[in-house]
Structures are given as structure tokens and as C-alpha cells.
Amino acid sequence: MQQLILPVLLVSFLTTCTRAGDWCYQSQFACDHQCNAPGNWNHAHSDCEGRNQSPINVVTRKTLKDERLTPFKFDNYQQIFRATIKNNGHSVQVGVPNLSTISDGGLPGGYKAVQFHLHWGNNGGPGSEHTIDGEQYPMELHIVHMKQHYTDLTTALSDPEGVAVLGFFYERSTSANRKYEPIIKALQNIKAANGNTSLNSISLAQLIPPEKNLTTYYRYKGSLTTPGCTEAVIWTLFENPIPLSVEQLRAFSELKFQNGKQMVGTFRPVQPLNGRQVFRSGGAAILASSALLVAAIAMAFALSPVD
Template identity: 45%
Template sequence: MSFSLHLSAVLWTLSVTTAHWCYQAQYSCNQTCRAPGDWFTIFPKCGGNRQSPINIVTNKVQHDPNLTALSFLGYHDAHNITVENVGHSAHFSLPPSLRIRGGNLMDTYKAVQFHLHWGYDASPGSEHTLDGERLPMELHVVHIKERYNSLEEAENDTSGIALLAFFFQESSEDNVHFSVLVDALGRVRNVGDSYTIRGLRFGEIIPGPHELHGYYRYAGSMTTPGCDQAVVWTIFQTTIPVSRRQLASVSRQLVFHSGKPMSEIFRPVQRLNGRTVYWSAASSVLPSRAAVWLCALGVLGRHWHTR
């Protein structure tokens, strides 16, 4: 091997071992970070065949009568919640007393944290898509099986993590409960910043249990490196209302390590690779995209009428 080729190989190896991952919006020619298409080069599991997020094709989902309503335990209790800017997102800690069971989950799962995925200045920013359409924002609530002591331990189990996903839908008014999170994000602008929300009732952020019978279920992965294929995904059809002003505010609050605004923090959709997406609704008639949106808008209207 010539010296120049040897040097190139060494430099390439060094770049791989020292590079860190980033979202596509962060990537530029003078960056050493790995954009989503290259995550697998430093995190091999990101190239697996059971990756997330995915595009949900609503006329191809399979109805599963075993997907009954989930039980939410402790979700309306008040807790002090700490949020931290972790460099690629903001993580809100959750106490393990928040648990979920039922819905054909094979275990009881305890909460670890929740976080958001968003776009740029109120542009679409969800990770999962519906019939190819990206929604305004997506909330992920991470749970692990009760017997595990950490997320890292649960990642070694193919169903060790239960991840709940909620889409947001733009509304004409601010969501008063979501405003608490917007305010908290404004207090953790830089990487490593943290802030404690006092007396948060997380159940007030998401739709009520009676609105959560309709959901999609599939086997997938974490959507950030190392992309461990250990997730049972539950993606609810009922959306969370949020105003355009709030959406824009979220995308302007935080910055990445580089100081660049933290926006467009979502991974592109991944190949389904033969997996089946299941649907829970009691009706035997599968939903079209139009029916999903009509349902969401109807629930949204009732949601605001009762507040």
C-alpha cells in the first residue's frame, strides 16, 4: 500500500472513531458528524432490518382484536419533572411510578422519560408519517419492563421497551397544558442546561384514556443511535392540539452543541422489511387517512370544548 493510501485509510478510521451522530439539519461539508444515512457506520444496529420510524400506510394495517385499551397508572399524579438539554433533544425525566399495562403488552412497563421531535419554525417534524404525510410534531414516552433497572438493560430484550407515540395537530388556540413544556424548554437553551417543573401532571399533557382506544402497533427500534431493536411501538390516532405559535416557539428554544438552532430533529422513515403494522380499533373496517383525520378533528373539538 502506498503511503498516501495508508494515510487516507488512517484518517478515515480516525474520522469514524471520533465522529458523532447528528440529524440531517446539522450536517454540512465541514462537519465530522454522521448524518442519519451514515449512522450505521458507527452504530451498526442502525442498519438493522427492524428500524424506526416508519411510514404507516393506513389501508394496509391489519386489525388485531387483542389490542385492547391500555391502562395508565399514576399518570395524573403530580411530580417534579426535570428537563435537560442533551444535545440532540430535551429529555423530561419521569418517575417509575408512571406505568402502563394491557393492550396486548406482555408485561407491565414503567416510565423513564419523554421527549419531542419537531421541525423548523412550525413546519412538519414528526418522525412517523401517515400515508407519507409528516405531522407537526411527535411526543415519545419511553417505558421499560418493570424488572429492568435501566434503559440500557432493557435494550438487550427485543420487547424490553414500550414506546408510546402521540402526534400533534395544529389548532387555533394555545394548549394551556402544553405551555408548561414550552416554558421549560426555554430554560434549557444550551447543552447540559436543566430545569425542574414543579407539580407536573403528565396525564394532562396527553389525551384522556377514553380517547386512546385507537392506535397502531409494530415492532421496531429506538430512533436515535444506537437504534436498538427492542421497542414495542404504540402510536395513537388521537392527536394533541397545539397552536402554530407554540410549534414555532418549540423549534426556536434550544441549540445544538454547535450553537445552531435545534430544529428538524427527526430521523427519516425506515424500510418496513416485511413487518406488519397492526391496528387496534374495535371496528372491523380499517381506517382510511381521511377517516383518521376526521376522527382526530372531532376529538380535538371535543377536547377544547371540555377545557
């Protein structure tokens, strides 16, 4: 009988450990901090087991070129603004004045910026939410927009196309990205959960690649990547990554979760496509074609007879 009691108690203990409290990332879960890790987010929010969830793995050879995915029009992205940067217990988030807008790019109208936040790994290790052909980048930036006529994000999320998120990947660089210094410095003041501080003058344009390098992107319809996982997001994932030094990437891992644990691994695992199609912009196809053309010319020269 005693041999049976131990396994039963162990199973009971593990069950208690895996289903309790609010949602959290896998890196945050511990039996002294019981919470719903990504595999159990549906216990906290039922929409998290929907069929059009994000993030996803983009398999580039299965993407379809869509001529409607023209270059974006960025308005007031150069606008300098002051804001508050906050450790919200799950990520770093910055509210953005609604002056900055995006249009074109295959969107069904104009969208205004609401906020941006980031997802990262552990001390510069793999940490992006979306992956490209299985590659996970060190970090991912999400600039969240809502349709221009909405006044709050909650209302926008009731519209199946109410929210548009621009996703940018980061890559390790041998030198620091000076444009990110205001954010990196501010992180020192918000290490504890719910900490916030003023962010020196900044613009959205300085955080992302130059506009001329933003014609190559992928598009699909999905959801928020945190609970409630609402399926109301038009996703755009840009190919060109943003460079940050290893030291800059590591600065994000110095933040703390609500339970005081190191804030690392702040990404949701990729979700099934469930039959959804991922599209690519004309820019992506043109770049690929140019590469093939250069290769073909090189091959032709290599094979041409020498006099």
C-alpha cells in the same frame, strides 16, 4: 492534469464532510461540524442498519386488525411530579418517576415510564418521525417505558420486548394548549445544549389526549429512533393528535444543537418495513366501521323515494 486534480480534491473533501465524528440529524450537518447524518448512522452504530428499524410510514390500508390490541390501562398517569427538563443536544428530554405504568393494550405485561422526549421540524413545519399514509405531523412525543422488573433502560434494551414506547402526534391549533405551558416556559431556560432547569409540577396525563380517546392506535415492532438504534421496542402510535398553537410549536425551534446551530429537523427519516406487519387496534376498526355505517344510512335516505 490540472483539470483532473480539482474533481479529485472535491470528491475527497465531500467524503471527509460526510463521515466523521458522532451522529447528528441532517439539519445539524455542516462541513464545519462534521458528523454522521442519518444516512451514515451505521458508521457510528452498526445496529442502525438492522432490518427492524424505526420510524416507519404506516400505510393504513395495509394494517391488520388485531383483537388483542385492547384499550390500555394507565396507572398513576395522573400523578403530579416534579422533574428536570434538559436540552441533551439532540432533543428535549424529561425523566419520569417510575410510578406511572401501562399494561393491557396487547403488551406482554406491565411497563413503567422512564422518560419522555420530543421530535420536531422547523418553526412548526413537518417534524414527526413516524408518518401516517405519508403525512408528517409538526411534532411527535415519545413516552418511553421499560418492563417493570428492569432497573435501568440499558438492561431493558437487551430484551427484544424490553421497551414500550407510546408515540403521539401533534397538530396545529388556533389557540394555545395551556396544559403545555410549564414545558413551553421551561424551554426559555434551556436554549443551549446541556442546559437543564426544573419543570414545575406536571403529570403525563396532562400531556396526552383523554384516556377515552386512546383506543385507536397502531402497533409494530421496531427500534430506538436514535443511535444505537437497538431493536427492542414495541411501538404504539395513537391516531388522535395533540393540539398546540403555532407559537408553542415554534418555541422548540429556539433551542440550539451542540454546535450552536438552531435545533430543527430533529427526526430520523422513515425506514423500510422489510416485511414487518403493522397492526391496528379494534378501536380503529370500530371507528372506521361506524363511519361507513353512517355513510350507508345517509345514502339510504338519499335514495329512498319521497312521497
